[in-house]
Amino acid sequence: MSIFIQGIVAKDKTYTNVRDENHPPLKTVRNLCEKLWLNFEPFADDDFKVEIANDFDARFWEMDLTCFFMEQEFDLSSANHGPDISLTKGNAKYYIEAVCPQDGIKQNKIPEIRANKGVQKLPDDEITLRLTSAISTKHRAYNGYLKDKIVNHDDYLIIAINSCQLDGAHIDFPTPRIVRSLYPIGHQVLKRNPTTGEMEESIEYSDSLTNANGSPIHTDIFFRDEYKNISAVLYAHYDCCNYIRNYTLIHNPLATNKLELGTFPVKREYYVSDLSDDGYNLMYCNA
Numbered sequence: 001m002s003i004f005i006q007g008i009v010a011k012d013k014t015y016t017n018v019r020d021e022n023h024p025p026l027k028t029v030r031n032l033c034e035k036l037w038l039n040f041e042p043f044a045d046d047d048f049k050v051e052i053a054n055d056f057d058a059r060f061w062e063m064d065l066t067c068f069f070m071e072q073e074f075d076l077s078s079a080n081h082g083p084d085i086s087l088t089k090g091n092a093k094y095y096i097e098a099v100c101p102q103d104g105i106k107q108n109k110i111p112e113i114r115a116n117k118g119v120q121k122l123p124d125d126e127i128t129l130r131l132t133s134a135i136s137t138k139h140r141a142y143n144g145y146l147k148d149k150i151v152n153h154d155d156y157l158i159i160a161i162n163s164c165q166l167d168g169a170h171i172d173f174p175t176p177r178i179v180r181s182l183y184p185i186g187h188q189v190l191k192r193n194p195t196t197g198e199m200e201e202s203i204e205y206s207d208s209l210t211n212a213n214g215s216p217i218h219t220d221i222f223f224r225d226e227y228k229n230i231s232a233v234l235y236a237h238y239d240c241c242n243y244i245r246n247y248t249l250i251h252n253p254l255a256t257n258k259l260e261l262g263t264f265p266v267k268r269e270y271y272v273s274d275l276s277d278d279g280y281n282l283m284y285c286n287a
Contacts, residue, residue, distance in 0.1 A: 003037035003049060004030075010053035018056070018240065029240045033060070036067050043078035043085075058100035060240050061162040065098055068245060072265060082150045083142065083157075093155040096234075097142055100162045101134040107212035113168045124177060125209050127169050131181045132209075132217055135159055139230060146229070153229070156257050160234040170237055175203065178235040179270050182250050183282060184220035222252045222272075231255045234266070253280070261285065 004019040018029050040063045045051070052059035066085050070076060074087040074094070085096035103110040110126045138159045145151045161178065163169035169177075174188060186206030190199050207220040221227050232255070235248045246267055251259060253272035261269055266287060273281045 001041075003033055003041075003052065005049055005053060008053060010056075012052075012054055012056040014240075015053045015056040025241070029243075032240060032243065033063075036063050039067050039070055043076055045078075045080050055100075057162070057165050057239055058098075061100045061160075061164075062098040064245075065096060065160055069096070079150075082145055085160075093152070094158060095142070095145075095151055095155055096158050096160050097138040098160045098162075099134045099138050100165055101130045102165045103167055104130055104133075110167050122168055122171055124173075127163070127166050128177045128181050128219065129209055129211055129217055130166055131161060131163065131178060132219060132221065134161055135181070135221060135230075135233065139227060142229070154257060156231040156259060157229055158232050158234050158259075159230060161236075162239075163235070163237045164239040164242075176235075176248065178233065178248065179250055179282075180206070181219050182222040182233060182252075183270075183272070184223055185282065222250070222254060225254065227252065228254050228256045231257050231259045234264070 004015075006019075010016045010019075018026055018033060021027075043066055044063070048059060048063075052063075062084055066076065069085065069087055074089050077086045077088070079086070083095035084098045087094040087096065104126075108126075108129070110130060111123045113120055113123070142151070142157055146153065151157075163178075175185060180186060184205060184207035186204035189202050189204050191202070192198070193200055207223075208216040208218055211217050218224060222230075230252050232252055233250045235250065236246055238244050238246060247264070249259075249264060249266045249269045251261075251269065251271040253275050261271065268284055268286050270282065270284045273283050
């Protein structure tokens with residue numbers, strides 16, 4: 001049975017275009033969705049086909065992630081209430097909370113970047129705040145599952161974020177903003193040594209940003225005790241029309257249940273070494 005419901009007026013224009021248009025690129029996307037749905041359907045929530053018509057990118061992200069983990073030979077289970085994706089391999093239990101944040105509303109909305117407006121400021125702080133908000137929302141939900149004893153304290157929690165709906169998020173920096181959302185680091189800084197005249201490179205310290213209401217928002221999530229039950233954050237920026245699984249995994253150095261490097265086949269992993277009161281080393285490794 002098709003993932004698409006014929007005859008309904010969907011809230012999401014992408015859903016309607018993928019379902020109804022016969023241009024070759026959209027037909028390719030429609031075939032991709034149907035292929036993924038064949039594997040995902042047994043694990044989908046009862047109302048998934050209705051939800052994807054209202055928020056296509058978010059539900060596609062959840063479906064594609066589930067299929068990705070199936071390809072890695074994890075055992076999956078499903079329930080209408082609880083984390084989005086439940087995985088088992090050996091004696092280890094992994095829970096994936098998938099989220100695809102949107103641009104926000106009112107004063108917290110990411111300013112639109114327009115191609116015909118000339119030089120514009122990249123809304124880096126605003127995008128970062130949308131990421132931290134999504135992480136906090138999913139973390140609160142998981143704490144509720146812990147309270148309800150749906151999950152256990154010795155299970156692994158991975159929050160999976162796709163930024164495809166955030167305007168400008170495809171433009172990033174050498175230290176990605178998802179890393180700067182989790183570790184207390186800011187941008188790269190170049191300073192000229194007044195004595196030698198040489199340029200010196202460093203990374204600034206930053207553990208918070210100020211939102212539109214003037215409130216400080218933590219950007220050192222992985223250095224805060226209340227987030228110890230997050231093992232890692234999985235990050236990507238792609239959608240059904242730009243389909244490249246460019247996963248990055250950021251490890252929590254304070255996690256109660258730490259993931260081993262290489263647990264998931266991702267493009268890049270960030271982690272902390274030599275953590276002490278005097279500092280730490282930010283490291284990464286590529287697949």
